[in-house]
Amino acid sequence: MNLYDLIFYLFAAVTLLSAAVVVSSKNIIYSAFSLVLTFFGVAGLYILLGADFIGVVQILVYVGGIMILLLFGVMLTNKITSVDIRTGTVNVLPSAIAIGVFMGLVTSIMIWTKWVSFPTETPLTTTNELGKLLITEYVLIFELLAILLLVALIGAASIARRDKE
Amino acid sequence: MINVGLNHFLIVSGILFSLGLYAVVTRKNAVMVLMGIELILNAANINFIAFSKFGNLGLTGQVTALFVIVLAAAEAAIALAIVLNIYKTFNNVNVDEIDHLKD
Numbered sequence: 230m231n232l233y234d235l236i237f238y239l240f241a242a243v244t245l246l247s248a249a250v251v252v253s254s255k256n257i258i259y260s261a262f263s264l265v266l267t268f269f270g271v272a273g274l275y276i277l278l279g280a281d282f283i284g285v286v287q288i289l290v291y292v293g294g295i296m297i298l299l300l301f302g303v304m305l306t307n308k309i310t311s312v313d314i315r316t317g318t319v320n321v322l323p324s325a326i327a328i329g330v331f332m333g334l335v336t337s338i339m340i341w342t343k344w345v346s347f348p349t350e351t352p353l354t355t356t357n358e359l360g361k362l363l364i365t366e367y368v369l370i371f372e373l374l375a376i377l378l379l380v381a382l383i384g385a386a387s388i389a390r391r392d393k394e
Numbered sequence: 395m396i397n398v399g400l401n402h403f404l405i406v407s408g409i410l411f412s413l414g415l416y417a418v419v420t421r422k423n424a425v426m427v428l429m430g431i432e433l434i435l436n437a438a439n440i441n442f443i444a445f446s447k448f449g450n451l452g453l454t455g456q457v458t459a460l461f462v463i464v465l466a467a468a469e470a471a472i473a474l475a476i477v478l479n480i481y482k483t484f485n486n487v488n489v490d491e492i493d494h495l496k497d
Contacts, residue, residue, distance in 0.1 A: 231397075233397075233398060234397060234398045237398045237402060238398075241402070241406045244406065244410065245406065245409055245410065245413075248409075248410055248413045248414075248433055249413060251413070251417065251429060251433065252413050252414075252416050252417040252420075252421075252430070252433075257423060257425065257426060260426060260429060261429070264429055264432070264433075267410075267433065267436070268436070271410075271436045271439070271440065274403065274406065274440055275439075275440075275443055275459075278403065278440075278443045278444055278446075278447045279447050280443045280446075280447075280456050280459070282456070283439075283443060283456055283459050283460060283463075286460065286463060287439075287463065290463050290466075290467055291432070291436075291463075291466075294467060294470075295432065295466065295467060295470045298470050298471060298474050299425060299428060299429060299432075299470070299474070301474070302425045302428070302474045302477055302478070303425050305478060305481070306424075306425065306477060306478065306481040306486075306487045317422040317423075317488065318420045318421060318422060319420060319422055319490055320419065320420060321420055324416060324419040324420050325416070325420075328412050328415055328416045328419065329412075331412055331415070332408065332409060332412035335408035335411065335412065336405050336408050336409065338408075339401055339404040339405045339408050340401060340405065344399075344400045344401065344404075344448070345449075346399060346400045346448040346449065347448065347449065347450035355453060355456060358453050359453055359456060359457060359460070362453055362454075362457050363457065363460075367457055370461060374461060374464050374465075377464075377465075377468060378464060378467070378468055381468035381469075381471055381472055382468075382471060384472060384475070385471040385472050385474070385475040386475075388472070388475040388476060388478075388479060389474075389475035389478045389479065
């Protein structure tokens with residue numbers, strides 16, 4: 230068991246434990262803040278897989294952007310001062326059984342399948358190659374995503390706008 | 395104990411996917427459902443990057459993961475705008491009580 234394995238198990242434990250807190254906590258604020266920890270753990274896993282740029286983007290976009298959006302959503306849709314901010318659950322037992330079966334199925338497939346894996350030499354930094362790929366081979370998807378982001382942000386602003394009257 | 399390989403990352407991603415699905419299915423609050431969707435997207439991204447590293451496929455998986463992150467950001471912005479509108483209309487965001495289309 231070398232250092233790589235040790236770091237992998239550390240990040241996997243952080244990710245899965247905080248994700249379990251996210252789905253089981255009654256208080257939505259606790260869920261939101263342990264989701265931050267989950268995103269950090271996933272970013273660590275990305276960097277262990279040699280994807281350093283994706284790891285940094287994960288921290289920037291998820292922790293910096295999406296988490297703030299989700300916290301705004303929590304704060305704006307709960308009367309924090311008057312009502313408690315606990316969230317209810319529905320159909321806990323049947324869905325826990327079904328998803329337990331599903332999790333066992335997926336995990337056993339992952340374990341028992343003979344994955345063919347090639348030992349590859351990932352470059353030390355991937356940012357340069359990613360940038361080249363984005364403006365050569367994937368330039369159409371890149372531009373389409375830029376338009377999609379613009380449309381999505383304009384749409385979100387106009388949906389959430391408060392009416393004047 | 396064997397060295398960490400492709401299986402380990404896939405197992406972590408599978409468990410993360412199941413937890414996200416559990417949050418989507420059981421939670422009443424719409425914002426919690428969104429958090430479950432984010433967990434599911436992260437699990438898919440781990441799969442993309444793991445296969446990209448161990449499958450000798452170059453950086454294609456990483457580019458796809460980047461696109462997934464962009465789509466997740468757009469989806470979160472739109473969905474939260476819709477949730478805010480639901481809150482203004484119904485005064486709560488419990489997804490099991492927003493069933494006025496049934497009447």
